[in-house]
Every structure is written in structure tokens, then in C-alpha cells.
Amino acid sequence: MNTQPNSISTNADINANSFKHVSYLWDEAKAAELEGDEVGLLIYRSNLLGADLRLTNYGGGNTSCKAMAKDPLTGQQTEVMWVKGSGGDLGTLKRSGLAALYVEKLLSLKNVYPGLEREDEMVELFNHCIYDLSSKAPSIDTPLHGFLPFKHIDHLHPDAAIAIAAAKDGKKITEELFEGTIGWVEWQRPGFELGLQLKACLDANPGIRGIMLGSHGLFTWGDTAYESYINTLEVIERCAEYIEESVGKQSAVFGGAKVESLPKEQRRSQAAALAPVLRGFCSSQTKMIGHFSDDERVLQFINSNDLDRLAPMGTSCPDHFLRTKISPLVLDLGANEELSNIEALKEKLAPKFASYRNMYADYYNNCKHPNSPAIRDANPVIILYPGVGMFAFAKDKQTARVAAEFYTNAINVMRGAEAISSYTSLPRQEAFNIEYWLLEEAKLQRMPKPKPLSGRVALITGSAGGIGKAIAKKFASEGACVIINDINTERMEGAMAEFNKQFGRDTAASTMLDVTNEQTIEQALNETALAFGGVDIIVNNAGISTSKALLDHTVEDWDRLYNILVKGQFMVSKAGMKVMRKQAFGGDIINIVSKNAVVAGPNNAGYGSAKAAQAHLSRLLAAELGPDKVRVNMVNPDAVIADSNIWAGGWAEGRAKAYGITVDELPAYYAKRTLMNESILPDDIANACFVFVSGLLNKSTGNVLNVDGGVAAAFMR
Structure with missing residues (x-):
């Protein structure tokens, strides 16, 4: 907007095109659905403000409204203030994130205020003012809203306003820019005292439409949710406009460039x-x-x-x-x-x-x-x-x-x-x-205790489905960041959507990874470093299976098995180890091997020998990497049928033929041959992997954990 906002606009034609530096998001139809619900309008306004990071930081700022409500003790109408409670974010704020307090009781706290040196004592007294006992705990900013008499108040930290608030001549600039319609309060730590200073500023400057807090932020208000919203946008728009004009007059921002960016x-x-x-x-x-x-x-x-x-x-x-x-x-x-x-x-x-x-x-x-x-x-x-x-x-x-x-x-x-x-x-x-x-x-x-894998980063090969996805989910649920990877883009994108929905945007990142291609492995580790800073846990899970009689087994079958299972494990472990040595605080490599590494059976020469090679490579790396505090352990599954790619490519048919049964009979056959008569699921393998990295086995390396329901022939000792 090109005019100085020294009075709140009431122009019905205000829309998204009215602003250049902030986003006008108000939807009359949605607001109309909330007419008469002041708290609902507060939530709506808060979400709109929080959706534009030019208006406030993630998790920062707070908003409030005051309205009449029925006192549950007297049945009489009383004034209540709803204000964003401690923690939370305006963009995602819900009613459960609000604190609700009796305004009269909150104002009466002035009578028992012991002074600046003891202002922190007032926080506990906020609890005596709570109207809704199930509401969020009141934040330190509660009196800042309570002592101002306006129905709707916004306290935000927009960069444009803080730039003025943090300028050497901030007070003078504010006075001139807004022609006295925005007050000024010098820096004061948020709390009871600042609330009193805001009220004193308003009393000394009746009719102002907001207050700038030195080095801190901005307070604006209105008699309705919409009026407060527009007032906030107009003030911040003017601040941003003024700064843009001033930046444009500079010969060079930040004194000009000293260094040139790399491509x-x-x-x-x-x-x-x-x-x-x-x-x-x-x-x-x-x-x-x-x-x-x-x-x-x-x-x-x-x-x-x-x-x-x-x-x-x-x-x-x-x-x-x-x-x-x-x-x-x-x-x-x-x-x-x-x-x-x-x-x-x-x-x-x-x-x-x-x-x-x-x-x-x-x-x-x-x-x-x-x-x-x-x-x-x-x-x-x-x-x-x-x-x-x-x-x-x-x-x-x-x-x-x-x-x-x-x-x-x-x-x-x-x-x-x-x-x-x-x-x-x-x-x-x-x-x-x-x-x-x-x-x-x-x-x-009061923050929750960190989960076992908090602060750790895991790359599980083939984690877009089957066992790999189960491991990634288990690690994510225990606090780890995970890299979802696969050679199938569609499968990977589906897994990422699932992870984002279940764990939020900050738990997983994705990258293409072909364990037979050294370039994609290096690129995947680079993406991991950019996303999370490095890697702590490598799980070599990607695999295929081929079950054929010796004379039916081709050289191409053999090479593919060894390239994916053995060479892939070698190359991924090598690339991961380079990163772990840079970090120099140890880590874990877990190799998903198989009971076939130790149990001989028909029609299994390529797969079984490749699994045996994986097992011995694990032992060799455990011996070599111990001084780096990198533990190398194995999980030996058997017959994990659910959601597993292992059954593609004729493996199920090959095993059924070897045992003289049909493919449909395989699950029951595998369960029956175990000592515990149990079917093995991807989650069972995930739990075994977690055991190794949970912190309880930090002095264990070179181990094998069988997860097969009990196959006596696969016992290691």
C-alpha cells in the first residue's frame, strides 16, 4: 500500500492486491462461518498470520481476544481473555493451544506485583486467573495482552518491524514514519513489567494503533478480529515499504561483496x-x-x-x-x-x-x-x-x-x-x-526426555518398502532421522508421503540409491550430509533373491546376486565409513543377512553363497572398524513374506518347488518348521535392528541376531 497507515482501513475493497510485502489471506466466506465465535475468529486470524513467515517466526509471537463468557461458578457473564499459551506456533494453533483467563482477576494482579526484581513470581499467580482449567498453560506474555484494553491483539516479530526496532534511531524513525500513531517502549524483557509499560505507553498516547518494542517486535490491535488483522498487515507493510525504499538507495547492501559465491x-x-x-x-x-x-x-x-x-x-x-x-x-x-x-x-x-x-x-x-x-x-x-x-x-x-x-x-x-x-x-x-x-x-x-535414537541419522538401503521401510519406521519412531531411498521413484515418493504424514516434515529425506552404482551411493551420502549433517547408522538391507537349481542358474543370475548383496554391502559400507570417520564419534553398520548364510539347502547356490559372503564381510569389517568405535553386526531373518520384494522374481516358486509344496502353502510351511511355530514379519526384523543401535549394546560388535522363529540348523553355536 502506498499510503501511510495512520488509521485502520475499513475499505471493503481491500484484497491480496492491496499489499506487496505481506500476504492478505482473509476469506470473507470462511470468516462468516465463524461469526459470533470470537475464539474461532482468533484461531482463524492466528493461522493466517502464522502462514506468512514475513509476519512472524515459527513458534514466535502470540495473539489474543477478549469476550464475554458464562462463569461456571456464578452463572453470570464475565470477561475472559483467550491468548496463545506457552509454546506452539501461530500457523498451526488450535483451541487446545490457548490459555483462557478471567480478565478481572488478571488485572487485579497489579495489586500484588512486588516489583521488577521479583516479577518472575507473578507467573505462578497466572494460574489463579485461569477460566478454562483444561486450557494451555499461560505464557510469560499473558499480561502484555491482558493489560491492554482491546478486544483483539497481535504481538508479532516481523523482520521489517524489528529492523526499525533494532536500529540506532528506531524510536525517531517510528515517530516520523507513523506520525505518532505507533508508540514506542524501550527494550524490556517480556513479562509483567513490560505489560505495565505497554499500558503506560497507551495511556500517554491515547488513540495510537500499535506499539513498537525496542529490539523486540510489534503490538497491534483492533476491536474485531478482522480489524486487528488489517491493522497488523498495514503497519508491517509500511515498515517493509520504508525499508525497501531505503535499501534501494544504498550503493551496496552490507558494504558490498567481499567474496563471490560458488555455483x-x-x-x-x-x-x-x-x-x-x-x-x-x-x-x-x-x-x-x-x-x-x-x-x-x-x-x-x-x-x-x-x-x-x-x-x-x-x-x-x-x-x-x-x-x-x-x-x-x-x-x-x-x-x-x-x-x-x-x-x-x-x-x-x-x-x-x-x-x-x-x-x-x-x-x-x-x-x-x-x-x-x-x-x-x-x-x-x-x-x-x-x-x-x-x-x-x-x-x-x-x-x-x-x-x-x-x-x-x-x-x-x-x-x-x-x-x-x-x-x-x-x-x-x-x-x-x-x-x-x-x-x-x-x-x-519440562521438555520430554530424548528418545533413544534422538540426534542420530540412519541410511537404510531399500527403505521404500518391505523390511527396509519397517526398519526406517522403527528408527524414526525412536527419534532418528532417516534417508528413504530406492531405485523405484514412484515407490520412494509413496514412502516419503507416508513418512511425512506419520512423522512430520523433519524426520525423513529421500534420494535415489542403486547399491550397484558407486556414483549414486556417493550422491546419496552427500544428500544425507546436506539434509542432516552426516550419518550414524548404515543398514545394508537392499537385496534380491534367486532360487534355482545349479544347472538352471545362469552367470547373469550369479553376478546380479553378488553385485547387489555382496558388492553393494561393500560399497555402501565403504561410503558410509568415510562419513563416520569425518565425524569421529563412531556409529553402527547393520547387515541384513539370512539364515541361508549358514544353512545349506537345495536350489540355493547363488543366494546362499552370497549371503555367506555378506556374513563374513560383516565379521571382517567388525574386526577392522572397532578402533573407530563403529560396530558391525548382523540380523539373520528367514521367510519374511509380508510386503517384501524378495518374493518377486520367481523366488517363491523356486522355494515351493524345492520343498514340494505350492506357493500358497509357503507361509504355513515356514511357520511350522520353526521351533516357535511363528511367522516372521518386517517389524520383527526392525525390532532386532533397533536392539543393536538402541544404546544398550554399545560394546557389542561382530554379532549375529537370528530372527527366524527358531531354526535349529541356523543356530550359530
Whole structure:
């Protein structure tokens, strides 16, 4: 919009074309269905705001509405405030994510407020104001909404507004840009005191349409859900418009380019080669998952002359540095640096990581209070590689991805602030007070206990179906990130859709992988490094089967069996081991072999001997890789019929012929010949694999676990 939004628009013609820098998503028909349901309209508005990351960060911001409701104790109508509760995300917010509080009781807390030094004590008192006992726990921002008298309120962290809020002349710019219709409150940590300051700002400036929070974000409001929505969009649109105009007047953003980006494929190649090394350093205390971004906004910043000045300053918005740490680690590697000499590379990087850890320890020691929580992991979260891109490392993929997104937001803020004035970050002490806030620590302590495979990455060959998919699902359910792969694109895409639906977008990635093709294996490991930072678990599961009498067995049959089962296991293990050595914290290789590796039977010369070769290769690798803390173990299944490709290609017919039965009789035949009279399912194999990697057998290698219902001839001893 080209006009300054100094009063809220009521133009019925407002639509998506009215805005350039934000998304107008309001649907009159959908809103009409919610008429009279103020909470429903709050959820609707919140989801629309959260759908546009230019308006707020993932998980950040909060919204509220106030409406009359029946008091369950008195039966009288009373004013209730519904506000986004602790945690959650506006884009996916549901009613269950709201806290509902009596407005009158919330306002009465002012009477018992003990002052700024003890404001954290007020959080427990929020519980005495709860209207809906089944609602979400109230967040620290509750009084910020409660003390403002408006029916609908939005508190967001848009990059465009924070750029102004974090500028050296932010207050003056806000006053001039909005002609006094947007108030200003200097930086104050979120909480009860900030709520009082917002109300004081409103009392001193009646008629304003919003308040800018120094270094923090924006408050806007309206008497209806739609009015609040439009007000929010218009204010942010004007901020973004002003910044774009200012950036356009600059001769060079961030002082111009100091480094030139590599072409995209070369960037990804360098990133894939380096990611496991960085992951190893960042996992010195806790296993971390990685994320890589070479977004154009990131490249513009990390390639710039101003990088060395701005990066150490850190971020301004609390939401940003809570997820990205006080500042990033900037690598002094050349974009075209040779990365193949791993030991030389580690020797070069080690002092950089040591320096960062020392910096973080000094930050902690200089800022800590007598009651501060113990120092947390001192490794960097954000690592910048000029000419290549940005890496983020965190406890899981979602946290790493979101950290990267937040640092990209911080880059946007720095870019805007530098264009209109000069960027200012929070003082270190203020940043520390947020990062090591006792209320934040309490929130961390309430987090669920990590699952057994949290922080681990698994590549299971042939994981788009059958045993491989069952293993991948088991590992994902236990916290691992998995790489879904296959030689069949349609099958792989179907598996990915299934994983995304069951586990969310951050658990699995996919890549084509042919275990007989060394190039696709290397590419799959590169994709794994780019998606998650490296790999910890290799499961050699891909396989085929051929059951033929000796004279019917062709050389082509023989070569195909050995290429897939033996050579494939060798090449995948070799490529995976290269990555594990870069990380230098050990790992697991599990080979899905077979009872046929030890049991002789008719019509099985090629398959049985290939399985025996797989078994001995497993023992050889266990002997060789022990010093690397890489465990190599085997699972020996038998007759896994359900959802398995092994029964394709004539195997079932061949085995039925060997046993003198029909194909339909095979399942019962296999179950009956076991000591336990059990059929073996893909999930049974998945559970066996999990046993090896769960952490309970970290000192076991070179082992075989039979999963065959009990076949005495296959007993190993």
C-alpha cells in the first residue's frame, strides 16, 4: 500500500492486491462461518498470520481476544481473555493451544506485583486467573495482552518491524514514519513489567494503533478480529515499504561483496564434504543434527564486507538468539578450499571451535548470576561459510532448521536496520538474562526426555518398502532421522508421503540409491550430509533373491546376486565409513543377512553363497572398524513374506518347488518348521535392528541376531 497507515482501513475493497510485502489471506466466506465465535475468529486470524513467515517466526509471537463468557461458578457473564499459551506456533494453533483467563482477576494482579526484581513470581499467580482449567498453560506474555484494553491483539516479530526496532534511531524513525500513531517502549524483557509499560505507553498516547518494542517486535490491535488483522498487515507493510525504499538507495547492501559465491552445485558439494566434520565438532557434548541453507539472503550477508563487523554483534530479538546462540561461528575457509584431507581440515578447524567455546564460556562467566543455571553446550548453533552457505546444528532436525530460519530473519533485520540507520544488538547482559532466564530453564526441564535414537541419522538401503521401510519406521519412531531411498521413484515418493504424514516434515529425506552404482551411493551420502549433517547408522538391507537349481542358474543370475548383496554391502559400507570417520564419534553398520548364510539347502547356490559372503564381510569389517568405535553386526531373518520384494522374481516358486509344496502353502510351511511355530514379519526384523543401535549394546560388535522363529540348523553355536 502506498499510503501511510495512520488509521485502520475499513475499505471493503481491500484484497491480496492491496499489499506487496505481506500476504492478505482473509476469506470473507470462511470468516462468516465463524461469526459470533470470537475464539474461532482468533484461531482463524492466528493461522493466517502464522502462514506468512514475513509476519512472524515459527513458534514466535502470540495473539489474543477478549469476550464475554458464562462463569461456571456464578452463572453470570464475565470477561475472559483467550491468548496463545506457552509454546506452539501461530500457523498451526488450535483451541487446545490457548490459555483462557478471567480478565478481572488478571488485572487485579497489579495489586500484588512486588516489583521488577521479583516479577518472575507473578507467573505462578497466572494460574489463579485461569477460566478454562483444561486450557494451555499461560505464557510469560499473558499480561502484555491482558493489560491492554482491546478486544483483539497481535504481538508479532516481523523482520521489517524489528529492523526499525533494532536500529540506532528506531524510536525517531517510528515517530516520523507513523506520525505518532505507533508508540514506542524501550527494550524490556517480556513479562509483567513490560505489560505495565505497554499500558503506560497507551495511556500517554491515547488513540495510537500499535506499539513498537525496542529490539523486540510489534503490538497491534483492533476491536474485531478482522480489524486487528488489517491493522497488523498495514503497519508491517509500511515498515517493509520504508525499508525497501531505503535499501534501494544504498550503493551496496552490507558494504558490498567481499567474496563471490560458488555455483550452486559446487556449493552443495563443498557443504556435503564439510558438514560431517562440523557435525563432529558440534557434537562434542551431545549428538547434533544438521541443516544447510544457501538461501540468497544468507549468501548476500556471509559474502559481504560487513560480515566481520555484524556477525559478532549477535541478534536483537529474543526469539532469534534463544535459538541461534549469542553469535555465529564464521569459518575462515576459502570457498574453493580443498576438503579431502580430513586430518588437515580438522587441524585447521579445531582452534576455531576452541576459540568459540572459550568465548561462550567467558560470556557465561561474565554475565551469570548466583542462581543462574549451569552453562549449557558451548558449541555454536550457526556456522557461516562465506561463498558456500550456512550450517545449523541442534538436538533434532526441526530445531536445526528453525534455528537457520531464525538466523535468516536476523540477517533480514540487520539488512534493514543498516539501510535506515545502523544496527544495534542487545547488550550481552540482557541477552544472557533471556538465555539463562530461570523461566526458560524451567521450560527446558519440562521438555520430554530424548528418545533413544534422538540426534542420530540412519541410511537404510531399500527403505521404500518391505523390511527396509519397517526398519526406517522403527528408527524414526525412536527419534532418528532417516534417508528413504530406492531405485523405484514412484515407490520412494509413496514412502516419503507416508513418512511425512506419520512423522512430520523433519524426520525423513529421500534420494535415489542403486547399491550397484558407486556414483549414486556417493550422491546419496552427500544428500544425507546436506539434509542432516552426516550419518550414524548404515543398514545394508537392499537385496534380491534367486532360487534355482545349479544347472538352471545362469552367470547373469550369479553376478546380479553378488553385485547387489555382496558388492553393494561393500560399497555402501565403504561410503558410509568415510562419513563416520569425518565425524569421529563412531556409529553402527547393520547387515541384513539370512539364515541361508549358514544353512545349506537345495536350489540355493547363488543366494546362499552370497549371503555367506555378506556374513563374513560383516565379521571382517567388525574386526577392522572397532578402533573407530563403529560396530558391525548382523540380523539373520528367514521367510519374511509380508510386503517384501524378495518374493518377486520367481523366488517363491523356486522355494515351493524345492520343498514340494505350492506357493500358497509357503507361509504355513515356514511357520511350522520353526521351533516357535511363528511367522516372521518386517517389524520383527526392525525390532532386532533397533536392539543393536538402541544404546544398550554399545560394546557389542561382530554379532549375529537370528530372527527366524527358531531354526535349529541356523543356530550359530
